[in-house]
Every structure is written in structure tokens, then in C-alpha cells.
Amino acid sequence: MFIRDTEPEIKSTRLADLxxxxxxxxxxxxxxxxxxxxxxxxxxxKGQMVKVIKNAPMKDPVEYEIMGYKVSLRRSEADLIEVVxxxxxxxxxxxxxxxxxxHRQKLSGVKKGKTITVALVGNPNCGKTTLFNYASGSKERVxxxxxxxxxxxxxxxxxxDYTFVISDLPGTYSITEYSPEELFVRNQIAEKRPDxxxxxxxxxxxxxxxxxxxxxxxxNIKVVxxxxxxxxxxxxxxxxxxxxxxxxxxxxxxxxVASKGKGLKALFDRIIEVYEERDPIVRHIHINYGHEIEKxxxxxxxxxxKDEQRRKKYPGLKSCLMISRKH
Amino acid sequence: MFDDQSETLIADAKYGFIAGALxxxxxxxxxxxxxxSRDIDKVLTHRLWGFPVFIFFIWLTFQATFTLGAFPMSWMxxxxxxxxxxxxxxxxxxxLKDLLIDGIIGGVxxxxxxxxxxxxxxxxxxxxxxxGYMARAAFIMDKLMHKMGLHGKSFIPLIMGFGCNVPAVxxxxxxxxxxxxxxxxxxxxxxxxxxxLPVYVLLISAFFVSxxxxxxxxxxxxxxxLAVLMGLFFKKTLFAKKDVPFVMELPPYRxxxxxNTTIHMWHKGSQYLTKMGTVILLAxxxxxxxxxxxxxxxxxxxxxxxxAQTEADNALTQxxxxxxxxxxxxxxxxxRQEKSYIGxxxxxxxxxxxPLGFDWKIGMSIITGMAAxxxxxxxxGVLYHASMNADENSQSLKGKLQEQTFTRGPxxxxxxxxxxxxxxxxxxxxxxxxxxxxxxxxxxxxxxxxALFTTVYTTAIAWVAAFGIFQIGSLFL
Numbered sequence: 093m094f095i096r097d098t099e100p101e102i103k104s105t106r107l108a109d110l111x112x113x114x115x116x117x118x119x120x121x122x123x124x125x126x127x128x129x130x131x132x133x134x135x136x137x138k139g140q141m142v143k144v145i146k147n148a149p150m151k152d153p154v155e156y157e158i159m160g161y162k163v164s165l166r167r168s169e170a171d172l173i174e175v176v177x178x179x180x181x182x183x184x185x186x187x188x189x190x191x192x193x194x195h196r197q198k199l200s201g202v203k204k205g206k207t208i209t210v211a212l213v214g215n216p217n218c219g220k221t222t223l224f225n226y227a228s229g230s231k232e233r234v235x236x237x238x239x240x241x242x243x244x245x246x247x248x249x250x251x252x253d254y255t256f257v258i259s260d261l262p263g264t265y266s267i268t269e270y271s272p273e274e275l276f277v278r279n280q281i282a283e284k285r286p287d288x289x290x291x292x293x294x295x296x297x298x299x300x301x302x303x304x305x306x307x308x309x310x311x312n313i314k315v316v317x318x319x320x321x322x323x324x325x326x327x328x329x330x331x332x333x334x335x336x337x338x339x340x341x342x343x344x345x346x347x348x349v350a351s352k353g354k355g356l357k358a359l360f361d362r363i364i365e366v367y368e369e370r371d372p373i374v375r376h377i378h379i380n381y382g383h384e385i386e387k388x389x390x391x392x393x394x395x396x397x398k399d400e401q402r403r404k405k406y407p408g409l410k411s412c413l414m415i416s417r418k419h
Numbered sequence: 420m421f422d423d424q425s426e427t428l429i430a431d432a433k434y435g436f437i438a439g440a441l442x443x444x445x446x447x448x449x450x451x452x453x454x455x456s457r458d459i460d461k462v463l464t465h466r467l468w469g470f471p472v473f474i475f476f477i478w479l480t481f482q483a484t485f486t487l488g489a490f491p492m493s494w495m496x497x498x499x500x501x502x503x504x505x506x507x508x509x510x511x512x513x514x515l516k517d518l519l520i521d522g523i524i525g526g527v528x529x530x531x532x533x534x535x536x537x538x539x540x541x542x543x544x545x546x547x548x549x550x551g552y553m554a555r556a557a558f559i560m561d562k563l564m565h566k567m568g569l570h571g572k573s574f575i576p577l578i579m580g581f582g583c584n585v586p587a588v589x590x591x592x593x594x595x596x597x598x599x600x601x602x603x604x605x606x607x608x609x610x611x612x613x614x615x616l617p618v619y620v621l622l623i624s625a626f627f628v629s630x631x632x633x634x635x636x637x638x639x640x641x642x643x644x645l646a647v648l649m650g651l652f653f654k655k656t657l658f659a660k661k662d663v664p665f666v667m668e669l670p671p672y673r674x675x676x677x678x679n680t681t682i683h684m685w686h687k688g689s690q691y692l693t694k695m696g697t698v699i700l701l702a703x704x705x706x707x708x709x710x711x712x713x714x715x716x717x718x719x720x721x722x723x724x725x726x727a728q729t730e731a732d733n734a735l736t737q738x739x740x741x742x743x744x745x746x747x748x749x750x751x752x753x754x755r756q757e758k759s760y761i762g763x764x765x766x767x768x769x770x771x772x773x774p775l776g777f778d779w780k781i782g783m784s785i786i787t788g789m790a791a792x793x794x795x796x797x798x799x800g801v802l803y804h805a806s807m808n809a810d811e812n813s814q815s816l817k818g819k820l821q822e823q824t825f826t827r828g829p830x831x832x833x834x835x836x837x838x839x840x841x842x843x844x845x846x847x848x849x850x851x852x853x854x855x856x857x858x859x860x861x862x863x864x865x866x867x868x869x870a871l872f873t874t875v876y877t878t879a880i881a882w883v884a885a886f887g888i889f890q891i892g893s894l895f896l
Contacts, residue, residue: 121427126664127664128426128427129426129430130664130666131664131666132426132427132430132431133430134666134668135434137427137430137431137434138431140434145457146460146464147466148464148469148558148559148561148562149464149465149466149467149469149470149559150559150562150563151562152561152562152565153558153561153562153571153665153667155464155558155669161668161670162456162668162669162670162671163666163667163668163669164554164558164561164665164666164667164669165664165665165666166561166565166664166665169664169665169666215668216595216668216670217551217668217670221679222676222679225678225679225682226678245686268426271595271596271597272597273595296671298437298441298445299434299437299438299441302437302440302441303430303433303434303437306433306436306437307433328447328448329448330445330446330447330448331445331446332444332445332446333443333444333445334444336443336444337440337441337443337444337445340440340443340444341440351676351679379432379433379436380432380436381428381429381432382428382432385425385428385429385432388425
């Protein structure tokens, strides 16, 4: 092997080789399939800074910090992530292509009734079930869905003149097909078509929690964000202009502290507004995936347009949903 | 740029969008808040202190679940016994009375007896999950468990299995991945639960004079060893395809709320009663009925006449009368059980268990043990003519077991039990068919196919193990 003297090669190492306390910036994720998908959904994407927190007592797995939250990986998995030292990683920042807005209100085709079906989705540990429990008391009944062993709890309660039927779906980081739980959540949204989806977001860990939100944006459904554990964000004396964030994403955001029952009345009031299509913020946006991917999506859309049957069959497919953009 | 896969590119772009949106709206606090979670983790996942602390929490959970849980269990037992007796004195004798008292009330008792365990265990599990400790427990145990093809979170259900397999199977819910959950469920039955202990105590005290503790320890170790081996085997065969990445969030520590914990506990308890309770109840009634019917038996002797004769015999003292009456009743019950459907099944399977050194009475006892393994002891009490309500400390039952000879087959007249047969039987009871409650739990948590699979494969391994012990052991002893 000869070394080119003109262009110094950037030396990358594997995440598993970093010592405790040191940092690295991700340049590349190796591996295939489920692992790769999972790891990028959890925030291990190009340009992210990772810090090694500590080794487990038996040296495996290893605790890392990324996007302000902590996660553990087995060494064999950390070995599939290439990193460079922070000083070498100036050009690796994630690109922001912006969004393509459509100033069009989302309209639901169904006739309005006084019963609103609400599905709760969100990451594990975001306080989703606490919110569900608080809102419903303990009056839930557990639905048993044929063929799956995953429970969705359901409860009914009244606020003003509206009856809410809320279901608590399993906590997931993403709604692709990575696990049966994710598939279940996706099917619950795509097939059962709840009137409003409440995306519970952990305010102390916004970046990763919002990943799921971007997938909900792609599904073109009515969403309200419950910005949960908002007190923790305030305690850190951090500032979040959630009204503006909501406007950008086309999704109303309501701060809540579910463990104390704070903000829940406002949350359900907002759900009514969205359901009645009176909320000015609600609109459909498109995340711009960059020129090449957008072009590919367009191709897929055109292919799918030829096949109306398939489109009806898989209303949840992202590529299918993007068809609506052209309408 | 396009050496990456499309999924990664889309994830990149999504995070790019999020970063851009937050850049406009989010301002971090002036200084990073003191990280409490890191301080707590300095102890809880410490290189040296991590394990003792974890073992302490597990010990606490185990003790609370099974030691503290034993109190409400005995109260409930007493209440059910009182209820049965009261009802018994009110109802006329007959099949309906027996069905109500022995079948239904006994079955209901068998269902709710697990409830305190389940409630307490899930109280603790809920505390661990809500506080964020569960993820740390998996973090420190993962290396060890991964070597066995399991997940760090499998450890807690497996340990709970030593108390009772039913809540243990329910506790596999803490595992996020279905394959990990199934694998853990499949090997939980090898964790020797407390219901199997009376069988071991009886046989060890009857047939092993010395090294009693060592034998008991060996039985438990065989169970653990089998669990590890089967875990590796299933990992390589049934669940070989997908090894799901261990990307596990370690959430910040948070104070669990009583409200949430109570709801979780209540939810699990009611789920157990409605989803598993009915299956367990039906199965218990079925096993009861198999031992009860047919009723129109032709018994070899006229026991009623013998009882009347004893009662009328003035030459006997009151004590002798009671003694003789009991003996006659026991003989009657013994013969009736032999001729019941369960007894018939016991005879039917005798050829299959003879290579293990078992006679039909053992066969019948292990069939009744499918309802709950401790029933093996009380069945033996009746079948070996010792007592109607024998427990593992019954001296007469031990004596009878030691004297028991084959009544039929090629080995007529020879002693049934030797230390070798007793050991084989203990191993068999350890491994075979987990009780109906566990099967019901697996059916609920997985599906009936996995439940059926568990019953078949455990019984098959039990047979092979007992066969090996008896046949190989016979060569040397």
C-alpha cells in the first residue's frame, strides 16, 4: 500500500475501539438489514457525535451518548460503526434540504360525529402510558387482536360534548417493519384510521423522538404532539418555541406533564380543534429528501399510479402516500 | 454519496430536517444540568458494585413475591377450605357436591393461589421499568445472557421461574423482541419452581440417607444446565434467522408514581384472571373429573359392608375403630382411583414408562401432577396406601415407598424404588410437562402452538433423561 502525499487520508476507527470518555463523529454505518435500519432510526446517522460513557461490568455491552440520550450497544454492533475524531469531522454535518409546503388543510373524508378515536404513539419511555392512564383513569379494557400477542389498551372518556376512545399503542422508535410492534402500530394507524393520532414526545429528548414524527408526517394523517415531560425541559432552562416548531411541521404542539396530569385538558381541547378542522396550523408538509431521492420517489409514484389496486391495498406505504403530493 | 442504502439516506434526511427545525426553535439551557442519572449509574452499573446491587434487588423481589406472597396465599387457602367445608355440610352427598367442592372450588383455588405472586412481582417489575432500572439490569447482565443466546432482560423472568413459572412466563413481557420472549418462555419450565420441591423432599428423604442437600442441589443444577443447553439449541435452530440488534435505550432515572404502578399491577392481575384463569380452571376440572369418573365401578370388595361391620364390632376400642375405618376408606379410594380414567391412563402408559423403572402408580401420579406438580405427592399418598392427605414429611408414605414392590410385569415382587429410580423420577418431575397453569400462560403470551410444543418437548426430554439415568445407572449399580 502506498500513501498519497497530496491528500492526507482521513483515518476512521470503529466505535467499539473508542475508549471510555472519548468522542467520535459517525462517518459510515456498516452492516445490513434490520441492524442498519434500526441503528439509523435511533439516531446513528452520518455526522452525529457519539460519546462513550462506560462499559458494562463484563466489558460488554457499552453505554454511549448520542443526541443527548443514552443507549447501549453490544461491542459486535459498535464495531460496525465507523467514526472519526471530532476535529476531523468538519464537513460531515447533516444536510437540511428544507420542506416542501402545501398550504392546504388536511380534510378528513368521514362525517363528523361526537366520538373521536385517538391513538397514542410515541417512543418507549416517553410517558405515553402514563398519559393514557391519567387521561382514562384505570377504566381501560385490553383489546386482544387476533393473530398478534401485542396489546393495545383502549379506554373511553368524555370531555365537553365529545367522547374520546383512546388506544395506547406499544412504544416504538419508528414505524417501519423492524419489529412486530412497529408493524402493529403502523397497521393500527393505516387500517383502523383513528381520527387523530397523538404523538407523545419526550421534551427532554427531542431530536430522537421527532424521528417518529417525521414518519407520521409522511403518512399524511392528523397528528397532535403532546410535548410531554415539559417540566424537565423548563428545569434545564432550555427554550423551545413550540408554536413555531408546530407551524413548521404542520402539527399543533401542546406541552404536557402527564405524571401530574398537567396540560391534558388543553391537549384534548386541541384534539377537538384538529378533529373539527378548525386548527390553523394543521397542514401537510413534505420533508425534502434531496434531489436524487425525490426523483426516485417520483418514479415509484408513477409506477404505482398505474396500479390503483395496490394503492388501495397499502394506504400506509410512504411511497404511495407521496402520490397525494401531486394531487 | 450513493454508496449508502436508501433507508440510511432517508433517515439521514429526516434527522437533517429535525436538526434544521430545532435549530430555529430550540435553545439549550445556559449550562448543562447536573446529570443525576449519571451519578446514580456510578453505583448501579459500577464495575464492581453493579452486580451485588443487582443481586440484592433480585433477591428482594424474589423474597417479596414468594415469601411475602405466601401469607395471602395461605389465607386464601384457608378461606377456600372453609368455604368448601361449609358448602359440603349444606349439600346432599352426590356427584354435584363432589363437582362443586373438589372440582370447581378446588379449581378456583388453584387459579387464585397464583394471584398474590403475580401482583407482587408486577409491582416490582413496574417499579424497575418505570424508574429505568430494568434497562440497567439488562445492561449489566447482557454479556452473560448473550452467551446463552438470550437477552440481558431474560435474566429476571428466569430467576422468577424458581419461585413459580406462571408469573415468570408473564414477566417475559419485559422483553421487547418476540423471538427473545419466546426463547425465554421455552426454557423457563427448566427453572425448578417451588411446587416441585415437595416431590424432591419426599423422595430424597426416603431414598437418600446421606448427601441430601447435594442431591437437591444437583437437581436444580440439572435444570439450569438444561435451560442453557436448550436455549443454545433453540437459538441455533428455531430462532437462527434474525439476531435483532441490541440497541437499548438507557432512559434517565425517573421517580415511579404509585398511581401508574398500581394500575400496571392491577392490569396484570385482571389479565391473569380473565385470560389464564379460565383455562386453568377448565383443565383442573378436567383432571379432577378424570380421577372421579367412572362412578359405577364394580369394586373387588364390598367396602361399605366392611365399614358397617367395623362400626358394629364391639370388641374394638374407639381408637381401633377409627384406625380400621381409615384403612378401609384408603383401600376403597386406592381401588377407585386405580379404576378411574386417570388410573386407566396410568396403566395404559405403563409400557412407555417401564424402561424408566416406573410402575403404573408412578405413572398415575405424574399424570395427576400435570394439574400442579405438588399433587404428585398427595396422589402417591393415596396410591401407596399411606394417607389421604399425605405431604412430603409423611413418615408412613416414606415407609410405603421404600417397601413398594411391582405387582405385575417381568419384575413382580421386586422393589419399585431404588435410589436410582427415585433420582430418575425427580429428574422426570423436574423436566416433564410444566403444570397446566404454565401452559395456559404460554398460550396467552405466545399462542397455543408454542404451548403445545412446550408440553411435547419437555415431556420428551424428561423421558429421555429418566431413561438414560435408569438404563445407564442400572449397568453400574
